[in-house]
Amino acid sequence: MATNLRVVMVPWLAFGHLIPFFQLSLQLAKAGIRVSFISTAGIIKRLPKVPPNIAALVDLVAFPLPSLDNEQLLPQGCEATVDIPFEKIQYLKVAYDLLRHPVKQFVVEQKPDWILADVIPHWVAEIAQEHHVPLVNFSVFSAASLSFLVNPSYVGGDGQKKVRPSPESLTAPPDWFDFPSTLAYPKFLAAGLNEGLYGENASGIPDMERVAKIVQESKAFAFRTCPEYEAEYLNLFQKKIGNGKPVFPIGFLLPEKPEIERRGATETEIFEWFDFQKANSVVFIGFGSECKLSKEQVHEIAHGVELSGLPFLWALRKPDWADSELDALPCGFKERTQGRGVVFFGWAPQLEILGHSSIGGSLFHSGWGSIIETLQFGHSLVVLPFIIDQPLNARLLVDKGLAVEIERSENGSFSRDDMVKALRLAMVFEEGEKLRIRAREAAQVFGNRDLQDDYLNKFVEYLKKNGTTNS
Ligand SMILES: *[C@@H]1O[C@H](CO)[C@@H](O)[C@H](O)[C@H]1NC(C)=O
Ligand SMILES: *[C@@H]1O[C@H](CO)[C@@H](O)[C@H](O)[C@H]1NC(C)=O
Ligand SMILES: CC(=O)N[C@H]1CO[C@H](CO)[C@@H](O)[C@@H]1O
Ligand SMILES: CC(=O)N[C@H]1CO[C@H](CO)[C@@H](O)[C@@H]1O
Numbered sequence: 489m490a491t492n493l494r495v496v497m498v499p500w501l502a503f504g505h506l507i508p509f510f511q512l513s514l515q516l517a518k519a520g521i522r523v524s525f526i527s528t529a530g531i532i533k534r535l536p537k538v539p540p541n542i543a544a545l546v547d548l549v550a551f552p553l554p555s556l557d558n559e560q561l562l563p564q565g566c567e568a569t570v571d572i573p574f575e576k577i578q579y580l581k582v583a584y585d586l587l588r589h590p591v592k593q594f595v596v597e598q599k600p601d602w603i604l605a606d607v608i609p610h611w612v613a614e615i616a617q618e619h620h621v622p623l624v625n626f627s628v629f630s631a632a633s634l635s636f637l638v639n640p641s642y643v644g645g646d647g648q649k650k651v652r653p654s655p656e657s658l659t660a661p662p663d664w665f666d667f668p669s670t671l672a673y674p675k676f677l678a679a680g681l682n683e684g685l686y687g688e689n690a691s692g693i694p695d696m697e698r699v700a701k702i703v704q705e706s707k708a709f710a711f712r713t714c715p716e717y718e719a720e721y722l723n724l725f726q727k728k729i730g731n732g733k734p735v736f737p738i739g740f741l742l743p744e745k746p747e748i749e750r751r752g753a754t755e756t757e758i759f760e761w762f763d764f765q766k767a768n769s770v771v772f773i774g775f776g777s778e779c780k781l782s783k784e785q786v787h788e789i790a791h792g793v794e795l796s797g798l799p800f801l802w803a804l805r806k807p808d809w810a811d812s813e814l815d816a817l818p819c820g821f822k823e824r825t826q827g828r829g830v831v832f833f834g835w836a837p838q839l840e841i842l843g844h845s846s847i848g849g850s851l852f853h854s855g856w857g858s859i860i861e862t863l864q865f866g867h868s869l870v871v872l873p874f875i876i877d878q879p880l881n882a883r884l885l886v887d888k889g890l891a892v893e894i895e896r897s898e899n900g901s902f903s904r905d906d907m908v909k910a911l912r913l914a915m916v917f918e919e920g921e922k923l924r925i926r927a928r929e930a931a932q933v934f935g936n937r938d939l940q941d942d943y944l945n946k947f948v949e950y951l952k953k954n955g956t957t958n959s
Pocket of ligand 4: 575578680683684687688689690
């Protein structure tokens with residue numbers, strides 16, 4: 489089964505990117521492809537273990553993260569976006585861009601057949617071109633989100649005049665969409681997002697310019713998705729943005745069922761508590777680690793969950809503004825929800841929790857990775873999006889009848905009463921039955937390993953046939 493094919497992976501330093509790149513590395517190794525996964529030394533230590541049967545094919549390449557002249561801009565030991573506040577991410581990009589030299593050296597020495605890159609390392613496009621290694625952009629976002637975010641006139645080829653779009657343009661479906669769609673950002677997010685995409689920032693290169701370089705040099709695009717969910721957007725991406733280059737839906741890269749190692753005391757308690765709950769009755773609540781919620785937001789969520797009367801399990805990291813775990817929640821919340829709900833601080837075994845039969849729904853930020861993890865079990869979704877692609881993902885889920893989105897005011901605030909309505913609709917109200925049925929049906933796609941493996945295999949075939957060695 490082993491081939492001589494060698495692939496280099498260059499993911500961005502966010503766990504929402506690192507983990508899918510890591511999963512893809514394991515899958516390619518299973519197909520006999522040799523993979524070099526490039527990251528920083530600190531990140532490599534934080535990755536899951538490579539299963540022993542494929543360890544020989546997965547090379548975890550650890551370069552030290554270059555330090556900045558001004559160390560205050562990026563504290564030592566902070567190597568992933570989750571380690572730093574949002575405003576510091578620009579400095580992480582500055583340090584990350586300095587990896588250009590060791591990565592180039594690595595490519596020169598190793599002469600891989602393919603490079604699979606994220607968009608943040610735009611310099612990989614130059615390395616690929618200079619050393620004649622074909623490049624594939626692997627997107628950890630859905631095709632719908634990228635079709636919206638990547639502006640074809642901005643990324644399309646050299647010589648074109650690049651006009652920075654207005655924030656208002658993000659509040660409606662873009663004019664390159666050639667079918668009806670409801671994808672759009674709420675006004676309160678548009679200005680910040682537009683600045684994030686097109687603003688220069690400390691690294692001197694806007695994110696959309698990074699995207700443009702990678703898009704132009706890529707021979708093909710790979711998406712962590714499948715056409716059963718969003719064929720229309722995959723086609724749109726190929727036509728309008730990918731310039732007709734091959735676009736591969738490579739399936740959801742479902743993680744293997746986690747091996748249950750020893751459980752800590754809190755985890756044991758939770759799973760024992762689960763066993764007393766009715767099937768499909770408990771709401772899982774989790775907002776990931778990248779969006780840092782304010783005190784008002786966390787407290788409003790808490791009040792909404794409390795007033796909903798539903799059993800819940802909330803995975804919450806202690807926010808920076810809270811002095812202690814207890815201080816993160818409204819006064820008396822714990823006592824008032826005793827027996828009905830559990831707040832789990834620290835790292836929660838999310839996949840194992842979502843797979844438990846007592847879970848019936850999820851209240852979350854609608855990040856793409858979490859959507860995949862949740863829908864594979866067919867849970868009903870209640871979405872409250874905050875950053876980057878989350879609002880677009882939420883819209884698409886609502887369009888497809890798979891989620892209820894919590895109402896927001898003009899300034900982005902949301903109320904406990906709207907949360908109660910959305911939660912009860914998704915979990916118990918008669919009117920929500922259709923939604924619950926659709927979500928259960930979605931598991932036949934999202935949780936279907938055979939289907940997902942078929943898509944991945946088509947991509948593997950392409951890598952094997954169309955790399956440097958054979959082209
Ligand atoms: C945001 O809007 C809500 C509802 O319209 C209002 O009650 C609240 O005071 C506003 N918050 C801010 C910070 O302006
Ligand atoms: C890959 O290569 C094969 C033959 O080498 C060719 O027929 C095929 O069109 C190529 N596929 C793509 C998607 O470029
Ligand atoms: C054009 C394209 O597909 N770009 C994507 C490449 O992959 C990164 C990482 O997921 C995305 O952020 C890009 O938008
Ligand atoms: C120096 C600079 O331009 N900083 C901006 C970088 O981007 C973030 C997020 O969009 C802004 O908040 C900073 O002001």
